[in-house]
Amino acid sequence: MIVQLTVLGCYGPYPAAGKACSGYLLQEDGCSLLLDCGNGVFSRLQEHFPFYQLAAVFLSHLHADHISDIFVMRYGLEMAYKKGLRSEPLLLYAPVEPVAEFSRLSYKNAYRVEPLAERGELTVGPFKIYTAPGIHAVSSLAMRVECSKKKFAYSADTEYYPDLVDLARGVNFFLCEANYREEDIRAGLSNHLSAAQAAGIAREAGVDRLVLTHHHPERDPEGAVREAEKIFPKVEAAREGETYIIQEGTNQ
Numbered sequence: 677m678i679v680q681l682t683v684l685g686c687y688g689p690y691p692a693a694g695k696a697c698s699g700y701l702l703q704e705d706g707c708s709l710l711l712d713c714g715n716g717v718f719s720r721l722q723e724h725f726p727f728y729q730l731a732a733v734f735l736s737h738l739h740a741d742h743i744s745d746i747f748v749m750r751y752g753l754e755m756a757y758k759k760g761l762r763s764e765p766l767l768l769y770a771p772v773e774p775v776a777e778f779s780r781l782s783y784k785n786a787y788r789v790e791p792l793a794e795r796g797e798l799t800v801g802p803f804k805i806y807t808a809p810g811i812h813a814v815s816s817l818a819m820r821v822e823c824s825k826k827k828f829a830y831s832a833d834t835e836y837y838p839d840l841v842d843l844a845r846g847v848n849f850f851l852c853e854a855n856y857r858e859e860d861i862r863a864g865l866s867n868h869l870s871a872a873q874a875a876g877i878a879r880e881a882g883v884d885r886l887v888l889t890h891h892h893p894e895r896d897p898e899g900a901v902r903e904a905e906k907i908f909p910k911v912e913a914a915r916e917g918e919t920y921i922i923q924e925g926t927n928q
């Protein structure tokens with residue numbers, strides 16, 4: 677079975693011109709999950725997949741660059757019900773804090789909003805999803821997804837924390853934010869990882885492949901790759917519109 681990830685948007689905290697914020701389509705056979713739904717993602721999603729066939733959406737955290745198109749996709753879902761293209765509300769998992777943001781997610785019968793536990797384990801179709809709490813301005817959950825012996829992890833937005841190494845341990849594909857460079861960390865900036873930190877986590881966790889994401893709109897993503905590859909050579913920058921096949925043991 678092929679497990680694949682399509683990058684719909686990979687910028688934050690706002691998009692560069694013509695780009696989109698965080699959104700990733702994870703698919704296996706007939707089951708499709710959307711991880712994060714930032715601005716520009718709903719439009720991009722429709723270039724790849726009939727959105728009304730999604731099995732579930734997972735929001736890593738409730739910042740606008742990861743959730744804003746949730747408030748637009750709901751109109752599309754409403755239309756899909758009217759046209760008979762969908763009969764059930766779309767499962768939407770999200771951290772419960774901040775409470776005011778969580779309570780805004782519900783809309784008519786568009787979504788069935790479910791809390792995403794900080795250290796949870798759940799199953800959607802063929803996917804097993806594990807969560808771990810990161811360190812960010814708001815509650816932010818990293819995810820590990822396993823399916824047909826393929827293992828994938830997504831850091832979400834976070835500072836460095838040792839548990840992220842455990843969550844990403846041995847995965848075939850590690851999608852890790854790298855909003856900063858080392859100079860930012862030295863300057864004392866918080867809330868995000870540098871490319872070097874992402875590479876350090878990838879090396880320690882023994883992942884097969886590292887893909888850097890959450891590109892800063894005013895910096896060249898290739899600069900992040902140059903910083904990371906000194907520590908972990910099998911690294912690349914996420915590219916919008918690209919579909920990546922998640923393969924077992926690509927470094928063996």
Ligand SMILES: [Zn+2]
Pocket residue numbers: 688689698739741742833890
């Ligand atoms: Zn973000």
